[in-house]
Amino acid sequence: MTRSITTEPLTPEAFAPYGDVLDVEGAPDKIINQGKCGRYHDRARVDVTPESGGRVGISVFHAELRTFPYTLDLIERHPEGSQAFVPMSADPFLVVVADGPDAPPRAFVTNGAQAINFHRGTWHGVLTPLTGSGMFAVVDRIGETPNLEEHWFEAPWLITHTV
Numbered sequence: 001m002t003r004s005i006t007t008e009p010l011t012p013e014a015f016a017p018y019g020d021v022l023d024v025e026g027a028p029d030k031i032i033n034q035g036k037c038g039r040y041h042d043r044a045r046v047d048v049t050p051e052s053g054g055r056v057g058i059s060v061f062h063a064e065l066r067t068f069p070y071t072l073d074l075i076e077r078h079p080e081g082s083q084a085f086v087p088m089s090a091d092p093f094l095v096v097v098a099d100g101p102d103a104p105p106r107a108f109v110t111n112g113a114q115a116i117n118f119h120r121g122t123w124h125g126v127l128t129p130l131t132g133s134g135m136f137a138v139v140d141r142i143g144e145t146p147n148l149e150e151h152w153f154e155a156p157w158l159i160t161h162t163v
């Protein structure tokens with residue numbers, strides 16, 4: 001049995017229970033660089049549990065592009081750290097989150113000018129680019145522990161998208 005959900009546009013309000021949306025909506029917090037740059041200051045909660053030996057790191061992911069309908073058969077979470085996906089091309093990508101393994105997932109599509117940061121412990125789908133280079137800077141916890149809990153669905157979710 002395949003269950004289906006459809007995508008919704010990504011907004012900071014809708015995503016708030018799961019993480020942060022990084023964008024340049026509204027006025028910047030600071031104007032810097034001789035007035036040539038707006039700084040949207042401290043807009044994501046990076047958490048790497050240093051007390052458990054974690055440190056923050058920046059990696060680059062180069063992921064294959066995916067298409068709709070997208071079959072979601074796995075969600076995961078990182079109990080010891082947050083995880084940010086920062087696209088290195090101005091392209092929309094799919095962001096899947098869930099309140100728990102037994103809760104229906106929520107699927108968001110970014111607008112091409114957004115990055116996201118999953119809060120520590122947020123159930124999410126893996127990095128899922130849709131168009132562009134598939135290249136992302138990923139800010140997350142570097143440490144000796146796996147920092148990964150996976151849940152494989154008995155029945156996959158089919159994610160559809162209507163433009």
Ligand SMILES: NC(=O)N[C@@H](O)C(=O)O
Nearest residue numbers: 076083124125126127128
């Ligand atoms: N495994 C890994 O580094 N990436 C996943 O955590 C992911 O969310 O894509």
Ligand code: NI
Nearest residue numbers: 076078083126
């Ligand atoms: Ni992850």
